Amino acid sequence: MFLAIRELRHGKFRYLLIGCIMLLVSWLTFIVSGLANGLALDNASAMKNMKGDYVLLQKQAEQKLARSVLPPTLLEEVQQHAEQAASLTQATLTLTTEKQNKKIDVTVFGTEADSILMPTVTEGKSLGQVGKQEVIADISLKENGIKIGDILQNEDSEIKVKVVGFAKGQLFSHMPVLYTDNGSFRNLMKLTGKQTKPSYNAIVIEGTPDIKKTLETKISDVEVITKEEATHGIPGYKEEQGSLTMMITFLVIIAAFVQAVFFYVITLQKTNQFGILKAIGAKTSYLARNLIGQVLLLASGAVIVSILLTFGTSALLPASIPFELNGSMLLQYSGLLITVAVGGALLSLRRIAKIDAIEAIGRMEV
Known part of the structure:
Protein backbone atom coordinates (compact mmCIF):
# COMPACT_ATOMS: atom_id res chain seq x y z
CA MET A 1 0.00 0.00 0.00
CA SER A 45 -46.41 -2.63 2.01
CA ALA A 46 -49.80 -3.95 3.17
CA MET A 47 -49.01 -7.31 1.60
CA LYS A 48 -45.37 -7.33 2.74
CA ASN A 49 -46.26 -6.46 6.37
CA MET A 50 -49.20 -8.83 6.48
CA LYS A 51 -48.89 -11.80 8.83
CA GLY A 52 -49.02 -15.12 7.06
CA ASP A 53 -46.83 -17.31 4.88
CA TYR A 54 -49.03 -18.35 1.97
CA VAL A 55 -51.98 -17.01 0.00
CA LEU A 56 -54.68 -19.27 -1.40
CA LEU A 57 -56.28 -17.98 -4.61
CA GLN A 58 -58.60 -19.25 -7.27
CA LYS A 59 -56.57 -21.23 -9.79
CA GLN A 60 -57.77 -19.18 -12.78
CA ALA A 61 -56.83 -15.86 -11.12
CA GLU A 62 -53.23 -15.93 -12.46
CA GLN A 63 -51.93 -15.07 -8.96
CA LYS A 64 -53.82 -11.75 -8.92
CA LEU A 65 -55.83 -10.92 -5.83
CA ALA A 66 -58.56 -8.90 -7.57
CA ARG A 67 -59.33 -11.70 -10.06
CA SER A 68 -59.79 -14.42 -7.46
CA VAL A 69 -63.27 -15.37 -6.22
CA LEU A 70 -63.59 -17.98 -3.44
CA PRO A 71 -66.76 -19.26 -1.73
CA PRO A 72 -67.09 -18.42 2.01
CA THR A 73 -67.44 -22.12 2.90
CA LEU A 74 -63.86 -22.69 1.78
CA LEU A 75 -62.43 -20.94 4.86
CA GLU A 76 -63.59 -23.64 7.26
CA GLU A 77 -62.12 -26.34 5.03
CA VAL A 78 -58.76 -24.56 4.90
CA GLN A 79 -58.73 -24.04 8.68
CA GLN A 80 -58.88 -27.82 9.17
CA HIS A 81 -55.44 -28.18 7.55
CA ALA A 82 -53.66 -24.91 8.41
CA GLU A 83 -52.33 -23.57 11.71
CA GLN A 84 -53.91 -20.16 11.08
CA ALA A 85 -56.09 -19.00 8.18
CA ALA A 86 -57.97 -15.77 7.56
CA SER A 87 -60.13 -14.57 4.70
CA LEU A 88 -59.26 -11.46 2.70
CA THR A 89 -61.57 -9.46 0.47
CA GLN A 90 -60.42 -6.40 -1.45
CA ALA A 91 -62.15 -3.49 -3.18
CA THR A 92 -61.26 0.02 -4.37
CA LEU A 93 -63.35 3.04 -3.39
CA THR A 94 -63.22 6.80 -3.80
CA LEU A 95 -64.07 8.58 -0.55
CA THR A 96 -64.25 12.13 0.79
CA THR A 97 -64.56 13.56 4.28
CA GLU A 98 -67.66 15.36 5.51
CA LYS A 99 -65.61 18.54 6.05
CA GLN A 100 -63.82 18.75 2.68
CA ASN A 101 -64.51 17.74 -0.90
CA LYS A 102 -61.07 16.33 -1.67
CA LYS A 103 -61.44 12.85 -3.13
CA ILE A 104 -59.18 10.04 -1.92
CA ASP A 105 -58.75 6.69 -3.65
CA VAL A 106 -58.44 3.88 -1.09
CA THR A 107 -58.26 0.10 -1.02
CA VAL A 108 -60.59 -1.57 1.47
CA PHE A 109 -59.54 -4.91 3.00
CA GLY A 110 -62.23 -6.99 4.64
CA THR A 111 -61.32 -9.78 7.06
CA GLU A 112 -62.38 -11.25 10.42
CA ALA A 113 -62.25 -8.63 13.16
CA ASP A 114 -59.86 -10.76 15.24
CA SER A 115 -57.89 -12.32 12.39
CA ILE A 116 -54.12 -12.41 11.94
CA LEU A 117 -54.46 -9.92 9.07
CA MET A 118 -55.57 -7.01 11.22
CA PRO A 119 -52.63 -4.57 11.51
CA THR A 120 -51.16 -3.31 14.76
CA VAL A 121 -52.88 -0.05 15.70
CA THR A 122 -50.39 2.74 16.38
CA GLU A 123 -52.97 5.40 17.16
CA GLY A 124 -56.60 5.08 18.20
CA LYS A 125 -58.25 1.71 18.84
CA SER A 126 -58.99 -1.58 17.13
CA LEU A 127 -62.34 -2.41 15.53
CA GLY A 128 -65.29 -2.59 17.85
CA GLN A 129 -68.65 -4.21 17.11
CA VAL A 130 -68.87 -6.09 13.82
CA GLY A 131 -70.88 -4.45 11.04
CA LYS A 132 -70.60 -0.85 12.26
CA GLN A 133 -68.56 0.39 9.26
CA GLU A 134 -65.51 1.15 11.38
CA VAL A 135 -62.09 1.12 9.73
CA ILE A 136 -58.42 1.13 10.66
CA ALA A 137 -56.63 3.35 8.12
CA ASP A 138 -53.08 3.71 6.94
CA ILE A 139 -51.39 6.59 8.73
CA SER A 140 -50.65 8.36 5.43
CA LEU A 141 -54.27 9.55 5.40
CA LYS A 142 -53.36 11.96 8.18
CA GLU A 143 -51.53 13.99 5.52
CA ASN A 144 -54.97 14.58 3.96
CA GLY A 145 -56.25 16.06 7.21
CA ILE A 146 -58.10 12.93 8.32
CA LYS A 147 -58.29 12.35 12.07
CA ILE A 148 -59.62 9.64 14.34
CA GLY A 149 -63.41 9.89 14.50
CA ASP A 150 -63.75 11.38 10.99
CA ILE A 151 -66.42 10.00 8.70
CA LEU A 152 -65.41 9.08 5.15
CA GLN A 153 -68.16 8.85 2.56
CA ASN A 154 -68.77 8.15 -1.11
CA GLU A 155 -70.63 10.84 -3.04
CA ASP A 156 -72.30 8.37 -5.40
CA SER A 157 -73.72 6.02 -2.77
CA GLU A 158 -74.72 5.86 0.88
CA ILE A 159 -71.33 4.51 1.93
CA LYS A 160 -70.02 5.95 5.19
CA VAL A 161 -67.17 4.62 7.32
CA LYS A 162 -65.71 5.87 10.56
CA VAL A 163 -61.95 6.00 11.16
CA VAL A 164 -61.23 4.53 14.62
CA GLY A 165 -57.48 3.89 14.34
CA PHE A 166 -54.32 4.31 12.30
CA ALA A 167 -51.63 1.78 11.36
CA LYS A 168 -48.24 2.19 9.67
CA GLY A 169 -47.10 0.65 6.40
CA GLN A 170 -50.49 -0.26 4.98
CA LEU A 171 -50.46 0.66 1.29
CA PHE A 172 -51.70 -1.40 -1.64
CA SER A 173 -51.33 -0.49 -5.31
CA HIS A 174 -50.17 3.01 -4.29
CA MET A 175 -53.34 3.58 -2.25
CA PRO A 176 -53.86 3.70 1.53
CA VAL A 177 -55.64 0.65 2.92
CA LEU A 178 -58.73 0.73 5.14
CA TYR A 179 -59.18 -2.45 7.20
CA THR A 180 -62.68 -3.42 8.23
CA ASP A 181 -64.52 -6.56 9.37
CA ASN A 182 -66.31 -8.90 6.97
CA GLY A 183 -69.77 -7.75 8.04
CA SER A 184 -68.97 -4.10 7.37
CA PHE A 185 -67.28 -4.99 4.09
CA ARG A 186 -70.37 -6.83 2.83
CA ASN A 187 -72.54 -3.87 3.79
CA LEU A 188 -70.28 -1.55 1.83
CA MET A 189 -70.33 -3.80 -1.23
CA LYS A 190 -74.13 -4.03 -1.13
CA LEU A 191 -74.33 -0.25 -1.23
CA THR A 192 -72.03 -0.10 -4.24
CA GLY A 193 -73.70 -3.03 -5.99
CA LYS A 194 -70.29 -4.59 -6.68
CA GLN A 195 -70.93 -7.78 -4.72
CA THR A 196 -74.29 -9.54 -4.94
CA LYS A 197 -73.35 -12.58 -2.82
CA PRO A 198 -70.68 -13.22 -0.15
CA SER A 199 -67.26 -14.28 -1.42
CA TYR A 200 -63.56 -13.89 -0.64
CA ASN A 201 -60.66 -12.88 -2.86
CA ALA A 202 -58.08 -14.89 -0.93
CA ILE A 203 -57.33 -16.86 2.20
CA VAL A 204 -54.05 -16.02 3.93
CA ILE A 205 -52.42 -18.94 5.72
CA GLU A 206 -49.79 -19.43 8.40
CA GLY A 207 -48.16 -22.83 8.18
CA THR A 208 -45.19 -24.99 7.22
CA PRO A 209 -43.97 -25.36 3.60
CA ASP A 210 -45.87 -28.62 3.12
CA ILE A 211 -49.19 -26.76 3.50
CA LYS A 212 -49.08 -25.83 -0.19
CA LYS A 213 -49.10 -29.42 -1.40
CA THR A 214 -51.67 -30.47 1.21
CA LEU A 215 -54.21 -27.79 0.32
CA GLU A 216 -53.79 -28.12 -3.45
CA THR A 217 -54.31 -31.88 -3.07
CA LYS A 218 -57.32 -31.67 -0.75
CA ILE A 219 -59.07 -28.70 -2.42
CA SER A 220 -59.73 -28.46 -6.12
CA ASP A 221 -59.55 -25.38 -8.34
CA VAL A 222 -57.23 -23.42 -6.00
CA GLU A 223 -53.59 -22.33 -6.06
CA VAL A 224 -51.42 -21.75 -3.00
CA ILE A 225 -48.61 -19.24 -3.51
CA THR A 226 -46.09 -17.53 -1.25
CA LYS A 227 -46.71 -14.03 0.01
CA GLU A 228 -43.86 -12.81 -2.20
CA GLU A 229 -45.51 -14.30 -5.28
CA ALA A 230 -48.78 -12.63 -4.31
CA THR A 231 -46.91 -9.34 -4.01
CA HIS A 232 -45.58 -9.75 -7.56
CA GLY A 233 -49.18 -10.24 -8.71
CA ILE A 234 -50.13 -6.69 -7.71
CA PRO A 235 -50.78 -4.70 -10.93
CA GLY A 236 -47.68 -2.77 -11.99
CA TYR A 237 -45.40 -4.13 -9.26
Whole structure:
Protein backbone atom coordinates (compact mmCIF):
# COMPACT_ATOMS: atom_id res chain seq x y z
CA MET A 1 0.00 0.00 0.00
CA PHE A 2 3.03 2.29 0.37
CA LEU A 3 3.39 2.71 -3.39
CA ALA A 4 -0.38 3.05 -3.85
CA ILE A 5 -0.65 5.91 -1.35
CA ARG A 6 2.41 7.68 -2.79
CA GLU A 7 0.88 7.53 -6.27
CA LEU A 8 -2.44 8.90 -5.00
CA ARG A 9 -0.61 11.84 -3.42
CA HIS A 10 1.48 12.48 -6.53
CA GLY A 11 -1.41 12.35 -9.04
CA LYS A 12 -4.07 14.09 -6.95
CA PHE A 13 -6.01 15.63 -9.84
CA ARG A 14 -5.96 12.45 -11.93
CA TYR A 15 -7.28 10.26 -9.13
CA LEU A 16 -9.70 12.95 -7.97
CA LEU A 17 -11.41 12.76 -11.36
CA ILE A 18 -11.91 8.99 -11.22
CA GLY A 19 -12.99 9.30 -7.58
CA CYS A 20 -15.67 11.82 -8.61
CA ILE A 21 -16.89 9.48 -11.34
CA MET A 22 -17.12 6.60 -8.85
CA LEU A 23 -18.91 8.87 -6.37
CA LEU A 24 -21.51 10.08 -8.90
CA VAL A 25 -22.25 6.57 -10.16
CA SER A 26 -22.55 5.26 -6.59
CA TRP A 27 -24.75 8.18 -5.56
CA LEU A 28 -27.08 7.67 -8.51
CA THR A 29 -27.20 3.92 -7.84
CA PHE A 30 -28.22 4.47 -4.21
CA ILE A 31 -30.85 7.05 -5.18
CA VAL A 32 -32.42 4.77 -7.80
CA SER A 33 -32.35 1.81 -5.41
CA GLY A 34 -33.98 3.99 -2.71
CA LEU A 35 -36.71 4.94 -5.18
CA ALA A 36 -37.17 1.30 -6.16
CA ASN A 37 -37.49 0.29 -2.50
CA GLY A 38 -39.83 3.20 -1.80
CA LEU A 39 -42.07 2.37 -4.76
CA ALA A 40 -42.14 -1.29 -3.70
CA LEU A 41 -43.38 -0.32 -0.24
CA ASP A 42 -45.79 2.25 -1.67
CA ASN A 43 -47.24 -0.44 -3.91
CA ALA A 44 -47.24 -3.45 -1.63
CA SER A 45 -46.41 -2.63 2.01
CA ALA A 46 -49.80 -3.95 3.17
CA MET A 47 -49.01 -7.31 1.60
CA LYS A 48 -45.37 -7.33 2.74
CA ASN A 49 -46.26 -6.46 6.37
CA MET A 50 -49.20 -8.83 6.48
CA LYS A 51 -48.89 -11.80 8.83
CA GLY A 52 -49.02 -15.12 7.06
CA ASP A 53 -46.83 -17.31 4.88
CA TYR A 54 -49.03 -18.35 1.97
CA VAL A 55 -51.98 -17.01 0.00
CA LEU A 56 -54.68 -19.27 -1.40
CA LEU A 57 -56.28 -17.98 -4.61
CA GLN A 58 -58.60 -19.25 -7.27
CA LYS A 59 -56.57 -21.23 -9.79
CA GLN A 60 -57.77 -19.18 -12.78
CA ALA A 61 -56.83 -15.86 -11.12
CA GLU A 62 -53.23 -15.93 -12.46
CA GLN A 63 -51.93 -15.07 -8.96
CA LYS A 64 -53.82 -11.75 -8.92
CA LEU A 65 -55.83 -10.92 -5.83
CA ALA A 66 -58.56 -8.90 -7.57
CA ARG A 67 -59.33 -11.70 -10.06
CA SER A 68 -59.79 -14.42 -7.46
CA VAL A 69 -63.27 -15.37 -6.22
CA LEU A 70 -63.59 -17.98 -3.44
CA PRO A 71 -66.76 -19.26 -1.73
CA PRO A 72 -67.09 -18.42 2.01
CA THR A 73 -67.44 -22.12 2.90
CA LEU A 74 -63.86 -22.69 1.78
CA LEU A 75 -62.43 -20.94 4.86
CA GLU A 76 -63.59 -23.64 7.26
CA GLU A 77 -62.12 -26.34 5.03
CA VAL A 78 -58.76 -24.56 4.90
CA GLN A 79 -58.73 -24.04 8.68
CA GLN A 80 -58.88 -27.82 9.17
CA HIS A 81 -55.44 -28.18 7.55
CA ALA A 82 -53.66 -24.91 8.41
CA GLU A 83 -52.33 -23.57 11.71
CA GLN A 84 -53.91 -20.16 11.08
CA ALA A 85 -56.09 -19.00 8.18
CA ALA A 86 -57.97 -15.77 7.56
CA SER A 87 -60.13 -14.57 4.70
CA LEU A 88 -59.26 -11.46 2.70
CA THR A 89 -61.57 -9.46 0.47
CA GLN A 90 -60.42 -6.40 -1.45
CA ALA A 91 -62.15 -3.49 -3.18
CA THR A 92 -61.26 0.02 -4.37
CA LEU A 93 -63.35 3.04 -3.39
CA THR A 94 -63.22 6.80 -3.80
CA LEU A 95 -64.07 8.58 -0.55
CA THR A 96 -64.25 12.13 0.79
CA THR A 97 -64.56 13.56 4.28
CA GLU A 98 -67.66 15.36 5.51
CA LYS A 99 -65.61 18.54 6.05
CA GLN A 100 -63.82 18.75 2.68
CA ASN A 101 -64.51 17.74 -0.90
CA LYS A 102 -61.07 16.33 -1.67
CA LYS A 103 -61.44 12.85 -3.13
CA ILE A 104 -59.18 10.04 -1.92
CA ASP A 105 -58.75 6.69 -3.65
CA VAL A 106 -58.44 3.88 -1.09
CA THR A 107 -58.26 0.10 -1.02
CA VAL A 108 -60.59 -1.57 1.47
CA PHE A 109 -59.54 -4.91 3.00
CA GLY A 110 -62.23 -6.99 4.64
CA THR A 111 -61.32 -9.78 7.06
CA GLU A 112 -62.38 -11.25 10.42
CA ALA A 113 -62.25 -8.63 13.16
CA ASP A 114 -59.86 -10.76 15.24
CA SER A 115 -57.89 -12.32 12.39
CA ILE A 116 -54.12 -12.41 11.94
CA LEU A 117 -54.46 -9.92 9.07
CA MET A 118 -55.57 -7.01 11.22
CA PRO A 119 -52.63 -4.57 11.51
CA THR A 120 -51.16 -3.31 14.76
CA VAL A 121 -52.88 -0.05 15.70
CA THR A 122 -50.39 2.74 16.38
CA GLU A 123 -52.97 5.40 17.16
CA GLY A 124 -56.60 5.08 18.20
CA LYS A 125 -58.25 1.71 18.84
CA SER A 126 -58.99 -1.58 17.13
CA LEU A 127 -62.34 -2.41 15.53
CA GLY A 128 -65.29 -2.59 17.85
CA GLN A 129 -68.65 -4.21 17.11
CA VAL A 130 -68.87 -6.09 13.82
CA GLY A 131 -70.88 -4.45 11.04
CA LYS A 132 -70.60 -0.85 12.26
CA GLN A 133 -68.56 0.39 9.26
CA GLU A 134 -65.51 1.15 11.38
CA VAL A 135 -62.09 1.12 9.73
CA ILE A 136 -58.42 1.13 10.66
CA ALA A 137 -56.63 3.35 8.12
CA ASP A 138 -53.08 3.71 6.94
CA ILE A 139 -51.39 6.59 8.73
CA SER A 140 -50.65 8.36 5.43
CA LEU A 141 -54.27 9.55 5.40
CA LYS A 142 -53.36 11.96 8.18
CA GLU A 143 -51.53 13.99 5.52
CA ASN A 144 -54.97 14.58 3.96
CA GLY A 145 -56.25 16.06 7.21
CA ILE A 146 -58.10 12.93 8.32
CA LYS A 147 -58.29 12.35 12.07
CA ILE A 148 -59.62 9.64 14.34
CA GLY A 149 -63.41 9.89 14.50
CA ASP A 150 -63.75 11.38 10.99
CA ILE A 151 -66.42 10.00 8.70
CA LEU A 152 -65.41 9.08 5.15
CA GLN A 153 -68.16 8.85 2.56
CA ASN A 154 -68.77 8.15 -1.11
CA GLU A 155 -70.63 10.84 -3.04
CA ASP A 156 -72.30 8.37 -5.40
CA SER A 157 -73.72 6.02 -2.77
CA GLU A 158 -74.72 5.86 0.88
CA ILE A 159 -71.33 4.51 1.93
CA LYS A 160 -70.02 5.95 5.19
CA VAL A 161 -67.17 4.62 7.32
CA LYS A 162 -65.71 5.87 10.56
CA VAL A 163 -61.95 6.00 11.16
CA VAL A 164 -61.23 4.53 14.62
CA GLY A 165 -57.48 3.89 14.34
CA PHE A 166 -54.32 4.31 12.30
CA ALA A 167 -51.63 1.78 11.36
CA LYS A 168 -48.24 2.19 9.67
CA GLY A 169 -47.10 0.65 6.40
CA GLN A 170 -50.49 -0.26 4.98
CA LEU A 171 -50.46 0.66 1.29
CA PHE A 172 -51.70 -1.40 -1.64
CA SER A 173 -51.33 -0.49 -5.31
CA HIS A 174 -50.17 3.01 -4.29
CA MET A 175 -53.34 3.58 -2.25
CA PRO A 176 -53.86 3.70 1.53
CA VAL A 177 -55.64 0.65 2.92
CA LEU A 178 -58.73 0.73 5.14
CA TYR A 179 -59.18 -2.45 7.20
CA THR A 180 -62.68 -3.42 8.23
CA ASP A 181 -64.52 -6.56 9.37
CA ASN A 182 -66.31 -8.90 6.97
CA GLY A 183 -69.77 -7.75 8.04
CA SER A 184 -68.97 -4.10 7.37
CA PHE A 185 -67.28 -4.99 4.09
CA ARG A 186 -70.37 -6.83 2.83
CA ASN A 187 -72.54 -3.87 3.79
CA LEU A 188 -70.28 -1.55 1.83
CA MET A 189 -70.33 -3.80 -1.23
CA LYS A 190 -74.13 -4.03 -1.13
CA LEU A 191 -74.33 -0.25 -1.23
CA THR A 192 -72.03 -0.10 -4.24
CA GLY A 193 -73.70 -3.03 -5.99
CA LYS A 194 -70.29 -4.59 -6.68
CA GLN A 195 -70.93 -7.78 -4.72
CA THR A 196 -74.29 -9.54 -4.94
CA LYS A 197 -73.35 -12.58 -2.82
CA PRO A 198 -70.68 -13.22 -0.15
CA SER A 199 -67.26 -14.28 -1.42
CA TYR A 200 -63.56 -13.89 -0.64
CA ASN A 201 -60.66 -12.88 -2.86
CA ALA A 202 -58.08 -14.89 -0.93
CA ILE A 203 -57.33 -16.86 2.20
CA VAL A 204 -54.05 -16.02 3.93
CA ILE A 205 -52.42 -18.94 5.72
CA GLU A 206 -49.79 -19.43 8.40
CA GLY A 207 -48.16 -22.83 8.18
CA THR A 208 -45.19 -24.99 7.22
CA PRO A 209 -43.97 -25.36 3.60
CA ASP A 210 -45.87 -28.62 3.12
CA ILE A 211 -49.19 -26.76 3.50
CA LYS A 212 -49.08 -25.83 -0.19
CA LYS A 213 -49.10 -29.42 -1.40
CA THR A 214 -51.67 -30.47 1.21
CA LEU A 215 -54.21 -27.79 0.32
CA GLU A 216 -53.79 -28.12 -3.45
CA THR A 217 -54.31 -31.88 -3.07
CA LYS A 218 -57.32 -31.67 -0.75
CA ILE A 219 -59.07 -28.70 -2.42
CA SER A 220 -59.73 -28.46 -6.12
CA ASP A 221 -59.55 -25.38 -8.34
CA VAL A 222 -57.23 -23.42 -6.00
CA GLU A 223 -53.59 -22.33 -6.06
CA VAL A 224 -51.42 -21.75 -3.00
CA ILE A 225 -48.61 -19.24 -3.51
CA THR A 226 -46.09 -17.53 -1.25
CA LYS A 227 -46.71 -14.03 0.01
CA GLU A 228 -43.86 -12.81 -2.20
CA GLU A 229 -45.51 -14.30 -5.28
CA ALA A 230 -48.78 -12.63 -4.31
CA THR A 231 -46.91 -9.34 -4.01
CA HIS A 232 -45.58 -9.75 -7.56
CA GLY A 233 -49.18 -10.24 -8.71
CA ILE A 234 -50.13 -6.69 -7.71
CA PRO A 235 -50.78 -4.70 -10.93
CA GLY A 236 -47.68 -2.77 -11.99
CA TYR A 237 -45.40 -4.13 -9.26
CA LYS A 238 -43.17 -6.30 -11.46
CA GLU A 239 -43.04 -3.67 -14.18
CA GLU A 240 -41.96 -0.89 -11.80
CA GLN A 241 -39.32 -2.96 -10.08
CA GLY A 242 -38.09 -4.44 -13.36
CA SER A 243 -37.54 -1.01 -14.92
CA LEU A 244 -35.66 0.34 -11.91
CA THR A 245 -33.58 -2.82 -11.55
CA MET A 246 -32.58 -2.51 -15.22
CA MET A 247 -31.47 1.08 -14.59
CA ILE A 248 -29.31 0.01 -11.65
CA THR A 249 -27.82 -2.85 -13.70
CA PHE A 250 -26.81 -0.48 -16.50
CA LEU A 251 -25.32 1.95 -13.98
CA VAL A 252 -23.14 -0.80 -12.52
CA ILE A 253 -22.07 -2.04 -15.98
CA ILE A 254 -21.18 1.51 -17.08
CA ALA A 255 -19.20 2.03 -13.88
CA ALA A 256 -17.25 -1.18 -14.53
CA PHE A 257 -16.32 -0.14 -18.09
CA VAL A 258 -15.36 3.43 -17.16
CA GLN A 259 -13.15 2.33 -14.28
CA ALA A 260 -11.55 -0.49 -16.30
CA VAL A 261 -10.62 1.91 -19.13
CA PHE A 262 -9.32 4.55 -16.71
CA PHE A 263 -6.97 2.21 -14.85
CA TYR A 264 -5.85 0.52 -18.08
CA VAL A 265 -4.84 3.88 -19.56
CA ILE A 266 -2.98 4.81 -16.37
CA THR A 267 -1.17 1.46 -16.48
CA LEU A 268 -0.07 2.13 -20.08
CA GLN A 269 1.24 5.54 -19.04
CA LYS A 270 3.24 3.98 -16.20
CA THR A 271 4.78 1.15 -18.23
CA ASN A 272 8.32 2.59 -17.89
CA GLN A 273 7.96 3.13 -14.15
CA PHE A 274 6.73 -0.44 -13.67
CA GLY A 275 9.68 -1.66 -15.75
CA ILE A 276 12.17 0.15 -13.50
CA LEU A 277 10.47 -1.23 -10.38
CA LYS A 278 10.71 -4.73 -11.81
CA ALA A 279 14.38 -4.15 -12.68
CA ILE A 280 15.21 -3.29 -9.06
CA GLY A 281 13.42 -6.37 -7.75
CA ALA A 282 9.71 -5.52 -7.42
CA LYS A 283 7.56 -8.56 -8.09
CA THR A 284 4.43 -8.50 -10.25
CA SER A 285 2.38 -9.54 -7.20
CA TYR A 286 3.62 -6.47 -5.31
CA LEU A 287 2.62 -4.14 -8.16
CA ALA A 288 -0.74 -5.91 -8.44
CA ARG A 289 -1.44 -5.48 -4.73
CA ASN A 290 -0.72 -1.77 -4.98
CA LEU A 291 -3.09 -1.40 -7.94
CA ILE A 292 -5.86 -3.24 -6.11
CA GLY A 293 -5.13 -1.15 -3.03
CA GLN A 294 -5.57 2.05 -5.03
CA VAL A 295 -8.90 0.84 -6.38
CA LEU A 296 -10.15 -0.21 -2.94
CA LEU A 297 -9.21 3.13 -1.40
CA LEU A 298 -10.90 5.12 -4.18
CA ALA A 299 -14.00 2.92 -4.40
CA SER A 300 -14.50 2.69 -0.61
CA GLY A 301 -14.08 6.45 -0.19
CA ALA A 302 -16.49 7.16 -3.06
CA VAL A 303 -19.12 4.74 -1.68
CA ILE A 304 -18.91 6.17 1.86
CA VAL A 305 -19.31 9.76 0.63
CA SER A 306 -22.15 8.74 -1.72
CA ILE A 307 -24.01 7.06 1.16
CA LEU A 308 -23.78 10.29 3.17
CA LEU A 309 -25.01 12.29 0.15
CA THR A 310 -27.88 9.83 -0.33
CA PHE A 311 -29.04 10.31 3.27
CA GLY A 312 -28.83 14.06 2.73
CA THR A 313 -30.87 13.75 -0.47
CA SER A 314 -33.43 11.61 1.36
CA ALA A 315 -33.87 14.30 4.01
CA LEU A 316 -34.51 16.95 1.32
CA LEU A 317 -37.01 14.96 -0.72
CA PRO A 318 -40.71 15.84 -0.18
CA ALA A 319 -42.89 13.28 1.57
CA SER A 320 -44.87 12.73 -1.63
CA ILE A 321 -41.87 10.98 -3.27
CA PRO A 322 -41.63 7.33 -2.15
CA PHE A 323 -38.02 6.89 -1.03
CA GLU A 324 -36.80 4.27 1.41
CA LEU A 325 -33.28 3.33 2.51
CA ASN A 326 -32.32 0.34 4.61
CA GLY A 327 -29.06 -1.09 5.88
CA SER A 328 -29.15 -4.36 3.94
CA MET A 329 -29.75 -2.55 0.65
CA LEU A 330 -26.87 -0.13 1.26
CA LEU A 331 -24.50 -2.97 2.19
CA GLN A 332 -25.55 -5.00 -0.84
CA TYR A 333 -24.99 -2.23 -3.37
CA SER A 334 -21.84 -0.97 -1.62
CA GLY A 335 -20.29 -4.42 -1.91
CA LEU A 336 -21.41 -4.71 -5.53
CA LEU A 337 -19.94 -1.33 -6.52
CA ILE A 338 -16.61 -2.01 -4.81
CA THR A 339 -16.45 -5.49 -6.38
CA VAL A 340 -17.17 -4.05 -9.81
CA ALA A 341 -14.44 -1.44 -9.35
CA VAL A 342 -11.88 -4.10 -8.42
CA GLY A 343 -13.07 -6.34 -11.26
CA GLY A 344 -12.66 -3.51 -13.76
CA ALA A 345 -9.12 -2.87 -12.58
CA LEU A 346 -8.14 -6.53 -12.99
CA LEU A 347 -7.88 -5.88 -16.74
CA SER A 348 -4.72 -3.87 -16.02
CA LEU A 349 -3.04 -6.72 -14.13
CA ARG A 350 -2.44 -8.66 -17.34
CA ARG A 351 -0.66 -5.62 -18.77
CA ILE A 352 1.50 -5.27 -15.66
CA ALA A 353 2.45 -8.94 -15.76
CA LYS A 354 3.62 -8.60 -19.40
CA ILE A 355 5.89 -5.61 -18.79
CA ASP A 356 9.54 -6.48 -19.55
CA ALA A 357 12.00 -4.55 -17.39
CA ILE A 358 14.79 -4.38 -19.98
CA GLU A 359 12.46 -3.32 -22.77
CA ALA A 360 10.86 -0.62 -20.59
CA ILE A 361 14.25 0.78 -19.54
CA GLY A 362 15.38 0.74 -23.16
CA ARG A 363 12.42 2.88 -24.21
CA MET A 364 13.27 5.41 -21.48
CA GLU A 365 16.86 5.72 -22.71
CA VAL A 366 15.72 6.34 -26.26
